[in-house]
Every structure is written in C-alpha cells, then in structure tokens.
Amino acid sequence: MKKCPSNMIELMHNYLDEEISPEDELILREHLHECAKCSQHFNDLKKTVAFIQHSSHLVPSDDFTAKVMARLPKERKTVRLSRWLKKHPMITAASLFFALMMGSLFTTWNGEQQFSVSTKENVMIKGNTVIVPEGEVVNGDIVVRNGSIKIEGKVNGNVTVIHGEKHLASAGQVTGEIEEINEIFDWIWYNIKAVMKDTLKTFEPE
Amino acid sequence: MESLVKNRIKAIKKGDQNAYAEIVEIYKNKVYQLCYRMLGNRHEAEDVAQEAFIRAYINIHTYNPDMKFSSWLYRIATNLSIDRIRKKKPDFYLDAEVRGTDGLTMYSQLASTDASPEDTLESLELQEIVQKAILKLPEKYRSVIVLKYIEELSLQEISEILDLPVGTVKTRIHRGREALRKQLGHL
Numbered sequence: 001m002k003k004c005p006s007n008m009i010e011l012m013h014n015y016l017d018e019e020i021s022p023e024d025e026l027i028l029r030e031h032l033h034e035c036a037k038c039s040q041h042f043n044d045l046k047k048t049v050a051f052i053q054h055s056s057h058l059v060p061s062d063d064f065t066a067k068v069m070a071r072l073p074k075e076r077k078t079v080r081l082s083r084w085l086k087k088h089p090m091i092t093a094a095s096l097f098f099a100l101m102m103g104s105l106f107t108t109w110n111g112e113q114q115f116s117v118s119t120k121e122n123v124m125i126k127g128n129t130v131i132v133p134e135g136e137v138v139n140g141d142i143v144v145r146n147g148s149i150k151i152e153g154k155v156n157g158n159v160t161v162i163h164g165e166k167h168l169a170s171a172g173q174v175t176g177e178i179e180e181i182n183e184i185f186d187w188i189w190y191n192i193k194a195v196m197k198d199t200l201k202t203f204e205p206e
Numbered sequence: 207m208e209s210l211v212k213n214r215i216k217a218i219k220k221g222d223q224n225a226y227a228e229i230v231e232i233y234k235n236k237v238y239q240l241c242y243r244m245l246g247n248r249h250e251a252e253d254v255a256q257e258a259f260i261r262a263y264i265n266i267h268t269y270n271p272d273m274k275f276s277s278w279l280y281r282i283a284t285n286l287s288i289d290r291i292r293k294k295k296p297d298f299y300l301d302a303e304v305r306g307t308d309g310l311t312m313y314s315q316l317a318s319t320d321a322s323p324e325d326t327l328e329s330l331e332l333q334e335i336v337q338k339a340i341l342k343l344p345e346k347y348r349s350v351i352v353l354k355y356i357e358e359l360s361l362q363e364i365s366e367i368l369d370l371p372v373g374t375v376k377t378r379i380h381r382g383r384e385a386l387r388k389q390l391g392h393l
Contacts, residue, residue: 013380017361044391045383051390052355055336060238060252065230068259072223083222 004038005031012042016049105188118143122153128164134171141176162187207232211275218266230259233276236357237283243352244287246341254290258283273366280353281367288345332393339389347382350375 011028014020020028032039061067085092115128122138124131128147132138136153141160148165151172158176159166166180181190211232217225237258242251261282262269269278340348353364361379365372 009384010380013376013383016383017376017379019361019376041387041391044387047393048383048387048390049355051332051336051393052340052351052386055243055356056333057235057239058242058248060234060255064234064238064252064256065227068230068234068256069223069227071256071260072226072263083224 004035008035008038009041012038012045016045102188105191106184114145115147116145117147132172134169160190162190208274212271215266215269215271215275218263226263229275233279234259236276237279239356240280240283240352241287243337243340243356244284244345244348245290246337250290254286255283258286261286274363277363277367280357280359281369284349284353284367288349291345335393336390339386342389343382343385347378347385350378351382351386354379 008028008031011020011024015025015028032042117123117125117130119138119140119142121140122132122136123142124133130142130144130147130149132142132149132151132153132155134152138153138155139157141157142149142155143160144162144164146163147161148167149159149161150167150169151159151174152169153171154173154175156175159174159178160181161179162181164180164182166178168174168178179190181187211229214225214228218229234255238251238255241254241258242248245251245254258279262279265282269275340351343351349368350364353359353367354361359367361372361375364370365375368375
C-alpha cells in the first residue's frame with residue numbers, strides 16, 4: 001500500500017473549516033476515494049463535528065437576569081433621579097410649578113419695599129401710615145403694604161397689613177377680618193387664600 | 207440588533223442600570239451555553255455567566271465600540287471559565303502536557319471506553335459523552351471548539367475574542383477536532 005501524502009489530514013481540516021481551494025478539494029476527494037484509512041479518518045471527523053454541533057442547548061435559570069441585576073453595584077443617584085422624573089411626569093410638572101410659585105412669592109415678598117394702599121377713599125395718609133379718621137366710613141377692603149394703619153373710624157370690609165402694624169382705636173370698627181402679615185409663611189398662606197377666593201368667585205353664579 | 211445594543215451601551219455608560227437588563231436578556235443564553243460547555247456543570251456555569259455579566263458592566267468603560275459587543279462579552283466569559291477550570295483542577299498530573307503535542311494532556315490521550323455503541327442510541331447518554339469529551343480537552347482547545355461549534359462563530363470572530371492570530375485559532379481547532387475524533391469517532 002502506498003503511503004498517504006502527509007498533508008491529507010490538513011486538507012481534511014481545511015475542508016471542515018470551509019477554507020479549502022477547489023484544487024485541494026479535488027486532490028482530497030481523489031485520495032479519499034482510493035484510501036480506506038483516510039476515508040475512515042475523514043468520516044470520523046465529520047461524525048465528531050456532527051455530535052458536537054447537535055449537543056443540546058441548555059438555558060439558564062428563569063431569574064438569571066434578575067440575579068445579575070441584583071448583584072450589580074449601585075448606580076449613581078443622579079441617574080436614578082432623572083429616570084424617576086421621566087417615569088412620573090405629572091409629579092415632576094406639579095413640583096416644578098410649585099417651586100416656581102414659591103420662588104415668585106418669595107421675590108414679591110422681598111421685592112416690594114414700597115408703601116402702597118389699595119384705597120384712597122376717605123382715608124388720610126401720613127408718611128407710611130394710613131389713617132381712617134374718626135367719623136369716616138370706608139366701604140370695601142383695605143390692603144396696606146409696607147406701612148401701618150390706624151383705624152379711628154369704621155371700615156366695612158377686611159383690613160390686611162403687610163409688613164406693618166395695625167392700630168385699632170377704641171372707637172374704631174372693622175366689620176370684616178383684620179390681619180397683619182409679617183412672616184413669609186403668612187404671606188404664602190395669604191396668597192394661597194387669595195387665589196382660592198378668586199377661583200371660588202369664578203364658579204359662583206352671577 | 208447591533209444598533210440596539212450600541213444604543214443601550216451608551217445609556218449604560220451614562221449610568222442607566224436598567225438598560226443593562228436588556229443586554230443581559232439578549233446574551234444570557236449564549237453566555238450561559240459557553241460557560242456550561244467550558245465547565246460541564248450547570249451550577250458553576252450559572253455562577254460564572256453571572257460573574258461575566260457583572261464584570262462586563264463594571265468594565266463597560268473599557269469596551270471599545272469598534273469590536274462587536276458579543277465578542278467582548280464572550281472574551282470575558284471565556285477567560286472567567288478558564289480561571290475557574292484552573293482553580294478547581296483536581297488531577298493536576300493528568301493535565302501535564304504530553305511532550306511534543308503542544309498542549310495535549312493525558313486527558314486527551316485516554317480513550318473513552320465507558321460507552322458501548324448500543325448506549326449511544328440513547329440521546330441523553332450521547333449528550334453526556336459529548337460533553338465529557340469536550341471537558342477532556344485542554345482549555346485552549348476547548349475554548350476554540352466551543353466557540354466554533356456551540357456558539358457557531360467564524361474563525362475571524364474567534365480570533366478577535368481570544369486575541370489570537372487566525373492561524374493559531376485554525377491550528378487549535380484542527381488539534382481539538384483530532385482529539386475529539388479519538389473519543390467520539392468510533393461511536
């Protein structure tokens with residue numbers, strides 16, 4: 001029996017890797033045809049590959065992904081926050097609105113340092129003090145900013161003093177509520193009440 | 207698919223952990239399979255596969271987007287599996303390389319004689335024999351064979367994953383196939 005060419009095994013593997021030139025393939029085929037030993041070797045190799053390829057595919061446990069995620073190091077806080085915000089657009093919008101509201105209220109609280117009064121009717125103004133003189137009647141609400149009010153006459157309505165003091169003389173009379181606002185929280189509360197009142201008014205029948 | 211993965215990786219690099227769950231879902235079967243064939247034990251495979259995903263997440267900043275993400279992930283999984291094999295080696299002497307065979311150990315020289323041809327009709331049994339034969343391969347042949355025949359990757363991809371020249375990958379596949387033939391060819 002003739003000795004097999006030494007490169008036959010290599011050609012077989014090149015064939016299995018699908019990296020064989022047509023000429024080499026022809027040489028291989030011819031040799032396999034006449035050499036039982038090499039033919040057996042080649043068949044065994046092909047069978048081996050088939051066994052490996054057809055080995056069953058296993059799958060990991062169902063909670064594989066959950067387990068991996070649980071073992072990951074904690075992510076950065078900013079990322080968690082931004083994802084949370086994306087998931088809850090309503091809360092985000094509401095809190096943004098609230099923050100802006102608070103901001104604007106705060107600026108108006110600090111910003112308006114000028115004395116002002118809502119009505120000029122039947123009142124006297126002395127410096128930063130509004131006086132409702134004895135015997136005079138003011139119809140409607142009075143709001144005084146950055147000043148004080150002295151009531152000696154009568155007010156048919158509410159009196160509100162922001163950043164100031166109220167002095168009610170014994171003869172003075174106020175039919176509505178009388179309020180002094182000197183703290184930021186009072187100011188916020190006052191604004192909220194004002195908004196609520198306005199809102200309710202719009203719903204009231206004419 | 208590749209663009210989805212690229213997109214998710216960008217989100218992960220920014221720190222979005224939830225994007226990583228999608229990546230795990232996409233690759234978990236492949237990675238698990240790779241680890242199982244390398245280790246031959248379901249429990250260990252699960253453990254090493256999880257470890258691979260965690261390593262990939264932690265080192266995501268070292269991932270080079272020019273490389274396929276799967277290749278990078280398989281590299282991590284292969285290396286971790288090999289580390290695990292080395293740690294647990296019980297029969298140290300059997301793994302000593304046989305001189306002149308470039309990495310073939312006593313394992314691959316042992317003929318597998320524990321199965322008679324009748325038994326091989328039993329598919330489950332055959333599975334076991336095949337897995338045992340793979341496990342008898344030294345790591346460097348085992349990894350190329352698993353990547354080629356279980357993961358069905360091209361020589362090019364395997365060369366990228368293992369960071370070896372294509373020629374070396376080819377040689378290892380040839381030797382690995384020969385070693386397997388000695389165990390499985392007669393069935």
